[in-house]
Amino acid sequence: MKFSEIQYERPDIKAVIARYETLAEKAGAAKNAKEQLDCVDEHERLLSEVATMMSYVYIRHSVDTRDPFFEKEQEFFDENYPLFEEKRQEFCTVLLDSPFRPELEKALGRLFFVNMEIAKKAFSPANIPLMQEEAKLVTEYSKLLASASLEFDGETVNLTQLHKFEESPNRDTRRRAYAAEASFFKANEAEFDRIFDELVRIRNSMAKNMGYQNFVTLGYYAMNRNCYDASMVAVYREQVVKDILPTVMKIKEKQAERNGLSGLMFYDNACFYPEGNPKPRASFDEMLGLGRKMYHEMSAETGEFIDYMIDNELFDSIAKAGKQPGGYCTYLPEFKLPYIFANFNGTSADVDVLTHEAGHAYQAYRARNMKILELSQATLEACEVHSMSMEFFCYPFMNLFYGDDADRAREAHLSDAVSFLPYGCMVDEFQHVVYEHPELTPNERKAEWAKLEDKYRPFLRFKGDFFGEGMWFMRQSHIYKNPFYYIDYCLAQTSALQFWAWAQKDRKAAFTAYNALVEKAGTETFLDLVTGAGLKNPFTPGCLVDVAKETEKQLF
Numbered sequence: 001m002k003f004s005e006i007q008y009e010r011p012d013i014k015a016v017i018a019r020y021e022t023l024a025e026k027a028g029a030a031k032n033a034k035e036q037l038d039c040v041d042e043h044e045r046l047l048s049e050v051a052t053m054m055s056y057v058y059i060r061h062s063v064d065t066r067d068p069f070f071e072k073e074q075e076f077f078d079e080n081y082p083l084f085e086e087k088r089q090e091f092c093t094v095l096l097d098s099p100f101r102p103e104l105e106k107a108l109g110r111l112f113f114v115n116m117e118i119a120k121k122a123f124s125p126a127n128i129p130l131m132q133e134e135a136k137l138v139t140e141y142s143k144l145l146a147s148a149s150l151e152f153d154g155e156t157v158n159l160t161q162l163h164k165f166e167e168s169p170n171r172d173t174r175r176r177a178y179a180a181e182a183s184f185f186k187a188n189e190a191e192f193d194r195i196f197d198e199l200v201r202i203r204n205s206m207a208k209n210m211g212y213q214n215f216v217t218l219g220y221y222a223m224n225r226n227c228y229d230a231s232m233v234a235v236y237r238e239q240v241v242k243d244i245l246p247t248v249m250k251i252k253e254k255q256a257e258r259n260g261l262s263g264l265m266f267y268d269n270a271c272f273y274p275e276g277n278p279k280p281r282a283s284f285d286e287m288l289g290l291g292r293k294m295y296h297e298m299s300a301e302t303g304e305f306i307d308y309m310i311d312n313e314l315f316d317s318i319a320k321a322g323k324q325p326g327g328y329c330t331y332l333p334e335f336k337l338p339y340i341f342a343n344f345n346g347t348s349a350d351v352d353v354l355t356h357e358a359g360h361a362y363q364a365y366r367a368r369n370m371k372i373l374e375l376s377q378a379t380l381e382a383c384e385v386h387s388m389s390m391e392f393f394c395y396p397f398m399n400l401f402y403g404d405d406a407d408r409a410r411e412a413h414l415s416d417a418v419s420f421l422p423y424g425c426m427v428d429e430f431q432h433v434v435y436e437h438p439e440l441t442p443n444e445r446k447a448e449w450a451k452l453e454d455k456y457r458p459f460l461r462f463k464g465d466f467f468g469e470g471m472w473f474m475r476q477s478h479i480y481k482n483p484f485y486y487i488d489y490c491l492a493q494t495s496a497l498q499f500w501a502w503a504q505k506d507r508k509a510a511f512t513a514y515n516a517l518v519e520k521a522g523t524e525t526f527l528d529l530v531t532g533a534g535l536k537n538p539f540t541p542g543c544l545v546d547v548a549k550e551t552e553k554q555l556f
């Protein structure tokens with residue numbers, strides 16, 4: 001089915017709730033496992049219907065935020081989703097308490113139940129008003145960011161458009177671009193402070209309502225952490241500092257040297273080469289065609305996948321007025337359609353759409369015939385393994401996009417991939433500090449961020465700049481929108497880099513293992529998936545030492 005053929009119909013939320021209530025009753029009265037499994041099938045249909053329409057609205061609203069119809073529909077889902085979730089949980093509770101649970105586990109797998117138990121620990125009907133308040137604040141944050149309209153070198157730009165200047169080969173342009181960004185954050189500092197302060201307060205109250213000491217416990221449950229905990233993450237972060245940071249320091253030293261600088265100011269960080277970062281040479285219209293060529297050359301499976309994506313109109317990649325910034329991949333289960341949203345802007349980020357977002361879409365495509373929707377989608381760090389590894393598997397085809405600049409594009413990408421690890425850990429540690437100490441004032445939080453800059457990015461100088469005073473976190477939207485969703489990228493990158501190192505030696509074996517991991521979707525935990533694929537558990541001491549060694553071999 002093509003995307004344009006989808007007919008939208010707003011789910012009748014009252015009817016959905018009634019169906020769920022009937023279903024929970026029916027499951028509760030079931031006389032055997034078979035009858036309960038039939039109820040699970042019906043629940044899957046209900047979930048798929050609602051999830052599909054919800055994703056569809058999300059897509060249509062982000063493609064044109066000015067369309068009043070889909071703006072209303074988005075509000076409808078924002079408001080009603082917690083009510084839907086409440087009923088879904090009630091149904092799941094019947095399964096969790098089922099006398100036939102051993103038979104159900106045999107049919108559906110144990111993880112299905114482990115995840116349901118965690119979801120239950122993350123949700124309380126008493127928190128619904130707080131959840132709605134939280135969603136409103138997150139929207140306020142997004143709107144505030146989107147409201148930025150800055151004059152820069154004769155152009156009126158938003159924050160996303162400003163990023164292009166922040167990686168300019170001209171140092172003065174970069175410096176001024178960051179100064180322009182800082183002026184926006186400075187002017188709105190009180191608002192950014194207020195929104196975050198309220199978010200922390202609300203999240204802390206939700207945790208307290210559920211009897212948890214603080215939001216860390218609840219945040220982990222909300223992220224469905226089913227195979228590691230905060231103490232393991234803390235050890236991982238320290239390993240990144242010990243084993244990866246020295247490599248990043250070398251990368252940054254080399255970058256400074258190449259650019260003729262004695263050290264990197266924070267505004268020098270994104271400019272990798274004195275002549276500018278490699279840019280794709282193809283026009284926007286040519287990009288999808290090149291993507292098709294690349295995936296056909298890669299393998300039969302990926303070729304079939306890319307045809308499916310392009311032929312069914314599953315990309316919206318050209319930037320246009322009214323479109324939300326950024327990029328994502330989502331999935332419409334009812335029609336078995338992944339969907340990629342992006343804003344091509346002429347930088348390497350455009351290629352990432354075809355490698356990273358397409359990696360997510362490839363996984364959704366390969367798992368499209370799975371019966372249980374919950375198991376067709378892995379936890380988020382595993383999802384990022386699908387996408388970040390695909391970025392590396394695309395390395396041999398970079399000449400299609402960059403021509404004879406492909407080597408530099410690969411070098412910059414690999415350097416970025418490794419340099420990301422300390423930054424990702426910094427974002428994660430900051431969130432732990434914030435939610436373990438909800439009593440901190442906004443200024444105390446900024447001081448904590450500034451301290452973490454010294455720990456994780458000692459190679460950057462801020463020299464009393466606004467961003468050096470701990471304001472940087474305000475521009476990192478995950479901190480506001482998706483608490484504790486960030487270490488996922490680090491754990492995934494640690495795994496993806498192992499696939500890269502493996503592919504250097506034996507591409508065929510690495511790609512086969514990757515395909516097997518992708519096909520397992522969410523039927524296993526993240527750690528079972530990566531170790532099952534033959535990779536090292538990222539939490540194992542020494543894992544990052546190998547990653548650092550392989551990267552240095554390639555880069556120096």
Ligand code: ZN
Pocket residue numbers: 356360383384387
């Ligand atoms: Zn991703």
